Amino acid sequence: MSDMRLHILGCGSAVPTPRHNPSCQVLERRGELMMIDxxxxxxxxxxxxxxxxxRLRHIFISHLHGDHCFGLPGLLSTMALHEAxxxxxxxxxxxxxxxxxxxxxxxxxxxxxxxxxxxxxPAERRVIVDRDDFTVESFPLYHRVACCGFLFREKAKPRHLxxxxxxxxxxxxxxxxxxxxxxxxxxxxxTVIPNDxxxxxxxxxxxxxxxxxxxxxxxxxKVVEGVDTLYHEATYGDDNAALARKRGHSxxxxxxxxxxMAGARRLVIGHYSKRYNDEEQLRREAASxxxxxxxxxxxxxxxxxxxxxIAGA
Amino acid sequence: MSDMRLHILGCGSAVPTPRHNPSCQVLERRGELMMIDxxxxxxxxxxxxxxxxxRLRHIFISHLHGDHCFGLPGLLSTMALHEAxxxxxxxxxxxxxxxxxxxxxxxxxxxxxxxxxxxxxPAERRVIVDRDDFTVESFPLYHRVACCGFLFREKAKPRHLxxxxxxxxxxxxxxxxxxxxxxxxxxxxxTVIPNDxxxxxxxxxxxxxxxxxxxxxxxxxKVVEGVDTLYHEATYGDDNAALARKRGHSxxxxxxxxxxMAGARRLVIGHYSKRYNDEEQLRREAASxxxxxxxxxxxxxxxxxxxxxIAGA
Numbered sequence: 001m002s003d004m005r006l007h008i009l010g011c012g013s014a015v016p017t018p019r020h021n022p023s024c025q026v027l028e029r030r031g032e033l034m035m036i037d038x039x040x041x042x043x044x045x046x047x048x049x050x051x052x053x054x055r056l057r058h059i060f061i062s063h064l065h066g067d068h069c070f071g072l073p074g075l076l077s078t079m080a081l082h083e084a085x086x087x088x089x090x091x092x093x094x095x096x097x098x099x100x101x102x103x104x105x106x107x108x109x110x111x112x113x114x115x116x117x118x119x120x121x122p123a124e125r126r127v128i129v130d131r132d133d134f135t136v137e138s139f140p141l142y143h144r145v146a147c148c149g150f151l152f153r154e155k156a157k158p159r160h161l162x163x164x165x166x167x168x169x170x171x172x173x174x175x176x177x178x179x180x181x182x183x184x185x186x187x188x189x190x191t192v193i194p195n196d197x198x199x200x201x202x203x204x205x206x207x208x209x210x211x212x213x214x215x216x217x218x219x220x221x222k223v224v225e226g227v228d229t230l231y232h233e234a235t236y237g238d239d240n241a242a243l244a245r246k247r248g249h250s251x252x253x254x255x256x257x258x259x260x261m262a263g264a265r266r267l268v269i270g271h272y273s274k275r276y277n278d279e280e281q282l283r284r285e286a287a288s289x290x291x292x293x294x295x296x297x298x299x300x301x302x303x304x305x306x307x308x309x310i311a312g313a
Numbered sequence: 314m315s316d317m318r319l320h321i322l323g324c325g326s327a328v329p330t331p332r333h334n335p336s337c338q339v340l341e342r343r344g345e346l347m348m349i350d351x352x353x354x355x356x357x358x359x360x361x362x363x364x365x366x367x368r369l370r371h372i373f374i375s376h377l378h379g380d381h382c383f384g385l386p387g388l389l390s391t392m393a394l395h396e397a398x399x400x401x402x403x404x405x406x407x408x409x410x411x412x413x414x415x416x417x418x419x420x421x422x423x424x425x426x427x428x429x430x431x432x433x434x435p436a437e438r439r440v441i442v443d444r445d446d447f448t449v450e451s452f453p454l455y456h457r458v459a460c461c462g463f464l465f466r467e468k469a470k471p472r473h474l475x476x477x478x479x480x481x482x483x484x485x486x487x488x489x490x491x492x493x494x495x496x497x498x499x500x501x502x503x504t505v506i507p508n509d510x511x512x513x514x515x516x517x518x519x520x521x522x523x524x525x526x527x528x529x530x531x532x533x534x535k536v537v538e539g540v541d542t543l544y545h546e547a548t549y550g551d552d553n554a555a556l557a558r559k560r561g562h563s564x565x566x567x568x569x570x571x572x573x574m575a576g577a578r579r580l581v582i583g584h585y586s587k588r589y590n591d592e593e594q595l596r597r598e599a600a601s602x603x604x605x606x607x608x609x610x611x612x613x614x615x616x617x618x619x620x621x622x623i624a625g626a
Contacts, residue, residue, distance in 0.1 A: 015394050016387075018360060040387040041354055047331060066390045066420045074329075074353040077379045081328050095419055103416075106408055107379045 002306025003154070004029045004206045006229070009045035010037075011270030011297040013235050013249075014067045021299055022067035023271060025231070026051055027152060027208060029134070034058040035075075036150060036210050042071030043078045049300060049312075054084040058129065060136070061092040062212060063122075063147035069096060073103045080111035087114040091128055091138065093146055094119050122146035125223060133157070139223045141214035144248040149214070151224060153207040159199035169193050204228075206305050209262075212271050215245065216254030221261035229305050230259050231297070234269035234282050256286035256294065264290075266308055270297035315619020316467070317342045317519045319542070322358035323350075324583030324610040326548050326562075327380045334612055335380035336584060338544070339364055340465060340521060342447065347371040348388075349463060349523050355384030356391045362613060362625075367397040371442065373449070374405040375525060376435075376460035382409060386416045393424035400427040404441055404451070406459060407432050435459035438536060446470070452536045454527035457561040462527070464537060466520040472512035482506050517541075519618050522575075525584050528558065529567030534574035542618050543572050544610070547582035547595050569599035569607065577603075579621055583610035 005028045012020025022039025026046070033056045035042065046053065056079070061069045072090070079088070090097070097117040104115065118128060120138050123146075129136035133155050141147040158180035166176060171185050179185055185193040209224040212233035224230055234252035236244040244251045250258075252269055259267040269286055272279055279296040287294040293308050295301075302311045318341045325333025335352025339359070346369045348355065359366065369392070374382045385403070392401065403410070410430040417428065431441060433451050436459075442449035446468050454460040471493035479489060484498050492498055498506040522537040525546035537543055547565035549557040557564050563571075565582055572580035582599055585592055592609040600607040606621050608614075615624045 014390075016356060016360065016391060018357075040384070041357065043329060044331075044354065047329065064420060066386055070387045070390075070420075071353070073379055074383045077383075078329060099412075099416060099419060103412060106377060106412060107383075 002206060002304055003203070004152075004208065004305040006208065006231075006268070006303045006305055007049055007051060008270070008297045008299060008301040008303075009042055009049065010039045010299060011272060012067070013271045013273050014065065015274045016067075017274045019277070020272060021045060022070070023062075023212060024071065025210070026056075029152075029154075031055060032057050034060065034136075034152070036060045037062055037068040037212070038071040038075060039067050040070040040074075043075040045299065046075070049302075053079045053082050054086070056084070056088060057086065058136070059088065059090045059092075060138075060148075060150050060210075061090065061096060061120075062141070062149065062210070063143060063145055064093055064096045065145065065213070068213075069100075072100055073107065076100075076104055076111070076115065077108050079113065080108055083112040085113050087116060089116040089118050091118045091120055093122060093148075120148050122148050139220075141211060141220065142217045142248065143213045143215070147213055149212075149220065149223070150210045151207065151227065152209070154205040156205050157202040159195070159202045161199055162197075165198050169198070171198065204306070208305055209264075211258070213249060215248050216250040216258055218261065221258045224262045224264070227262055227264050229266045229268060229303075230262060230264040231268040231270065232258050233271035234286060235271050235273050237276065237282050237285055240273070240275065252282035252285040253289055256288065256290035259286070259290045259292065259294075264292060266293040266295065266305075268295045268297050268303065315519060315617055316516070317465075317521065317618040319521065319544075319581070319616045319618055320362055320364060321583070321610045321612060321614040321616075322355055322362065323352045323612060324585060325380070326584045326586050327378065328587045329380075330587045332590070333585060334358060335383070336375075336525060337384060338523070339369075342465075342467075344368060345370050347373065347449075347465070349373045350375055350381040350525070351384040351388060352380050353383040353387075356388040358612065359388070362615075366392045366395050367399070369397070370399065370401060371449070372401065372403045372405075373451075373461075373463050373523075374403065374409060374433075375454070375462065375523070376456060376458055377406055377409045378458065378526070381526075382413075385413055386420065389413075389417055389424070389428065390421050392426065393421055396425040398426050400429060402429040402431050404431045404433055406435060406461075433461050435461050452533075454524060454533065455530045455561065456526045456528070460526055462525075462533065462536070463523045464520065464540065465522070467518040469518050470515040472508070472515045474512055475510075478511050482511070484511065517619070521618055522577075524571070526562060528561050529563040529571055531574065534571045537575045537577070540575055540577050542579045542581060542616075543575060543577040544581040544583065545571055546584035547599060548584050548586050550589065550595050550598055553586070553588065565595035565598040566602055569601065569603035572599070572603045572605065572607075577605060579606040579608070579618075581608045581610050581616065
């Protein structure tokens with residue numbers, strides 16, 4: 001199991017169906033949860049998927065359509081009822097922050113955790129979370145209204161120190177961190193022990209991009225270039241390509257094209273129109289133009305972003 | 314099947330559980346739907362229970378706690394996506410109308426139906442829907458925040474005309490309505506045909522009262538006196554009577570006492586705390602002090618308010 005897993009809580013589009021919830025995903029990284037979009041029912045799905053409220057630290061809302069954020073007041077209230085602690089940051093467009101902050105005031109008053117609102121800029125690429133080992137960037141998508149994509153990236157990870165070898169060569173503990181970062185070790189007698197005798201390869205730094213809702217756009221492929229796993233909306237199939245264009249959405253084939261252009265390793269599709277009862281058709285259309293792994297998202301699914309293993313759907 | 318049926322879409326309380334949705338009911342009368350409270354997930358439950366969006370004409374929101382109204386933006390948006398027509402009136406406290414109207418503006422813009430906001434007065438008993446054959450009144454409940462109960466009442470119904478007898482005595486069509494209303498028929502020769510030879514008894518006028526959330530209060534029993542079916546919250550059992558008082562809620566036994574005081578024919582309980590895994594305990598506590606029918610509400614249940622038949626749960 002790798003460090004990053006993607007949980008699918010909802011992958012339907014605006015018109016709800018008995019088969020799909022509105023948009024919601026949870027990215028899990030080393031036990032921390034980050035939610036991406038928060039359609040109605042997000043809190044129930046978290047419970048059902050056994051994702052713990054008090055591990056949720058960030059909520060990223062791509063845009064202000066109800067199927068991407070109407071679960072927010074309920075989730076934030078329930079977290080307060082569960083006496084979740086720490087800081088929860090909601091990344092959202094300004095009008096959304098104003099409205100939902102007012103709702104929280106009206107309905108909850110003071111909450112058990114620290115609730116912060118981070119205002120997104122839908123016009124520019126911007127780092128919105130910056131940590132030693134991890135960043136999140138927001139970037140423009142192209143929908144009928146202002147809309148942001150999100151790019152989650154681990155920074156390069158340290159190599160694994162081979163404990164036996166380090167002991168054999170007498171590497172003191174205070175030098176080990178720089179060895180992990182790639183340095184050779186110079187013994188007291190001047191002998192140089194090359195790094196690759198003391199360490200083995202680092203785990204790959206994983207990355208994940210979330211692109212919904214949007215028209216298929218080369219500019220988006222450019223921003224997410226080299227991403228490991230790309231989630232791209234695929235509201236329609238080839239049969240509704242004109243409708244996709246008109247409504248600022250993408251077809252599954254276009255999602256595949258963007259994944260190919262970006263050189264992604266893996267594509268996850270979702271945000272299905274209610275028209276489709278079988279997402280396998282959409283998956284095949286995407287796979288016809290993209291050679292990597294293509295996964296049709298489904299509620300309850302968990303994807304290991306390292307090896308692409310799928311569980312629970 | 315009588316003219317009024319009660320659908321239970323949610324009967325849990327503030328802390329959501331896997332077993333119950335937050336508060337939501339739909340009262341169906343002659344094909345028209347009236348929703349009472351609208352917790353998150355109301356739109357999904359409507360779909361699951363095959364209650365059609367475009368039959369919904371009124372939504373009554375008892376108070377501004379999230380578990381009673383966070384389903385509203387999603388439901389109203391989805392109704393617009395389904396191009397529901399006609400007028401939909403939301404009866405709600407002023408702060409709620411302000412907030413939700415602003416949300417609708419932000420998220421939906423113009424909708425396919427006419428959306429009206431009727432401001433409730435939580436301090437006084439007041440008729441809020443008045444029709445030829447039916448009224449709805451709001452009245453004060455006693456909770457931690459301003460809260461309204463709702464009383465739905467059919468007016469006395471016309472008697473059933475016995476067609477064969479009316480024809481036999483030559484009752485002209487233009488006289489038949491007054492015969493239905495109870496008049497005798499005077500034949501051209503002066504002979505009086507008493508009404509009970511021309512008609513049979515009217516269907517009973519049904520009534521339903523919704524009391525949630527509230528402390529048990531004699532004043533409430535007084536307002537709903539003589540009601541046919543009473544829904545009264547029963548958040549706790551005897552084991553948590555002190556907590557009920559502290560939080561402005563009722564125990565199941567108190568719900569039974571109010572039903573008995575009001576002389577109701579039938580009691581429906583709900584708004585269960587997450588503490589209870591078996592509502593049968595609560596039902597029994599209510600039934601120990603109330604001799605009429607006691608029903609423990611459950612999601613998916615439909616209750617015929619005429620004969621008390623239960624389906625679907």
